[in-house]
Amino acid sequence: MRTVVVGAGAAGLWCALHAAERGPVTILAPGAATLSATAWAQGGVAAATAPGDSPEAHAEDTLAAGAGLCDERAVAVLTREAPGEVRRLAELGMPFDPAPTLEAGHRARRVLHAGGDASGRVLHRFLADLVEREGRIRRLDGLATAVEVEGGRAVGVRTADGRRLVADRVVLATGGACGIYGHRTGPDTSIGDGIAMAWDAGAALADLEFVQFHPTALDVPGHPSRLLTEALRGEGAILADARGERFMPRFHERAELAPRDVVARAVLRVREETGGPVYLDARGVPDVLTRFPVAAAQCHEVGLDLSLDLIPVAPAAHYFMGGVLTDTWGRTTVRGLLAAGEVACTGVHGANRLASNSLAETLVFGRRAALAEDAPAELPPLPISEPIGPAPTLGLLLPAVRELADRHLGPRRRGPELEAAAERLAAGGVAAGSRSATLVAWLVALTALRREESRGGHFREDLPEPNPAWRLRQVVTPRGWSALPIPATMGR
Numbered sequence: 001m002r003t004v005v006v007g008a009g010a011a012g013l014w015c016a017l018h019a020a021e022r023g024p025v026t027i028l029a030p031g032a033a034t035l036s037a038t039a040w041a042q043g044g045v046a047a048a049t050a051p052g053d054s055p056e057a058h059a060e061d062t063l064a065a066g067a068g069l070c071d072e073r074a075v076a077v078l079t080r081e082a083p084g085e086v087r088r089l090a091e092l093g094m095p096f097d098p099a100p101t102l103e104a105g106h107r108a109r110r111v112l113h114a115g116g117d118a119s120g121r122v123l124h125r126f127l128a129d130l131v132e133r134e135g136r137i138r139r140l141d142g143l144a145t146a147v148e149v150e151g152g153r154a155v156g157v158r159t160a161d162g163r164r165l166v167a168d169r170v171v172l173a174t175g176g177a178c179g180i181y182g183h184r185t186g187p188d189t190s191i192g193d194g195i196a197m198a199w200d201a202g203a204a205l206a207d208l209e210f211v212q213f214h215p216t217a218l219d220v221p222g223h224p225s226r227l228l229t230e231a232l233r234g235e236g237a238i239l240a241d242a243r244g245e246r247f248m249p250r251f252h253e254r255a256e257l258a259p260r261d262v263v264a265r266a267v268l269r270v271r272e273e274t275g276g277p278v279y280l281d282a283r284g285v286p287d288v289l290t291r292f293p294v295a296a297a298q299c300h301e302v303g304l305d306l307s308l309d310l311i312p313v314a315p316a317a318h319y320f321m322g323g324v325l326t327d328t329w330g331r332t333t334v335r336g337l338l339a340a341g342e343v344a345c346t347g348v349h350g351a352n353r354l355a356s357n358s359l360a361e362t363l364v365f366g367r368r369a370a371l372a373e374d375a376p377a378e379l380p381p382l383p384i385s386e387p388i389g390p391a392p393t394l395g396l397l398l399p400a401v402r403e404l405a406d407r408h409l410g411p412r413r414r415g416p417e418l419e420a421a422a423e424r425l426a427a428g429g430v431a432a433g434s435r436s437a438t439l440v441a442w443l444v445a446l447t448a449l450r451r452e453e454s455r456g457g458h459f460r461e462d463l464p465e466p467n468p469a470w471r472l473r474q475v476v477t478p479r480g481w482s483a484l485p486i487p488a489t490m491g492r
């Protein structure tokens with residue numbers, strides 16, 4: 001079986017390593033490691049490996065974070081199989097740090113790091129080295145532009161320089177789409193190309209209204225937002241207002257370790273109330289410079305010392321819970337087309353992702369995609385309930401998409417603004433614009449507009465409460481809208 005894996009982050013690399021057992025594999029991705037969000041991850045791999053912890057407890061925490069929209073089967077797969085992936089990696093020599101850490105929403109110390117907050121970089125390098133040594137995997141430097149579909153089946157991939165890669169199956173592992181936002185914690189290039197390719201191939205997409213905003217991205221004018229890991233707060237860092245006063249206890253009983261959406265909105269609120277910055281105060285975290293080398297280096301770059309200074313922070317787009325709808329084997333609604341990692345939507349995150357479940361997801365579902373049988377996805381029927389208007393054909397220029405997304409598709413949304421944003425994006429743009437970013441932003445605006453409630457990462461100021469009638473997942477294809485109901489026994 002010939003496999004083409006599009007993308008070379010953790011999901012793509014881990015998938016390729018396992019797919020090589022079944023036949024020749026080509027990984028198609030642009031060369032630089034920094035183009036993969038994995039290499040930017042500061043959290044670790046969430047897996048119930050510590051004594052006293054269990055996959056069931058991990059599953060409960062994941063379901064609680066997901067605000068009633070998780071697919072419980074996917075959550076069970078993730079939490080049961082994550083410890084096995086960690087064990088496999090450790091056996092191959094992955095240098096995990098000795099003790100798991102605590103992050104928001106986890107009731108146990110279950111986040112495995114490597115190199116402190118350089119976990120993503122270490123994992124990415126480790127997997128890339130394994131791939132380099134695997135003779136059955138070919139790496140091609142290039143950009144995929146389309147999945148080729150014949151007779152309802154994916155048969156290959158087209159590249160930006162006109163090549164055509166023929167395959168028995170195509171695995172999208174292209175990462176998420178936070179690059180449609182100006183304020184983001186990941187690579188500039190994560191603009192939803194994989195989501196757009198799946199859409200063009202006719203595959204169903206799900207949960208696109210749910211974007212996670214990280215509350216503590218470095219906020220220094222003229223510098224890109226950079227993630228300051230939640231593990232800092234897990235180890236005692238606090239959030240302070242412009243007067244240096246701690247404020248999170250007045251917003252949530254879990255204070256700085258409240259769910260990310262709660263902390264993100266509190267940060268925005270306090271900035272408005274005081275008219276000044278909000279700071280992350282990590283001065284009390286023991287050995288902060290050696291334990292958090294990536295965060296320390298990012299602060300140093302802008303002339304700040306994490307161990308001595310208050311660090312200005314603001315929310316930034318961090319993770320797409322939604323993406324290409326898959327079953328628990330990574331199979332999409334197009335036969336032969338699979339997806340794994342942030343581009344995929346297994347339902348494991350529901351409306352909000354639990355910290356460090358994403359690297360765990362790349363490993364568990366990356367491997368599963370490699371092992372999947374060639375069969376239709378195990379998904380319920382998805383009858384179209386309503387057509388969708390014409391999608392943008394030409395894109396807006398990327399800065400225009402980002403400006404619009406920051407302004408209207410952020411941590412606090414409002415119906416009329418979502419509507420105006422959707423119209424502007426649908427109107428399309430120019431040949432030099434980014435069609436992927438425009439298409440994804442348009443779908444985020446539409447799904448957010450349709451969801452008439454607030455839940456998880458999606459917050460509507462005009463509809464601030466959850467509505468039980470919306471306990472369903474929105475699914476969309478070029479043919480129109482459908483919905484995945486959540487069985488009554490699932491989630492909470």
Ligand code: SIN
Pocket residue numbers: 041042043044228229230231318354355356357358
């Ligand atoms: C973080 O390190 O704060 C991010 C971890 C994650 O998003 O899983």
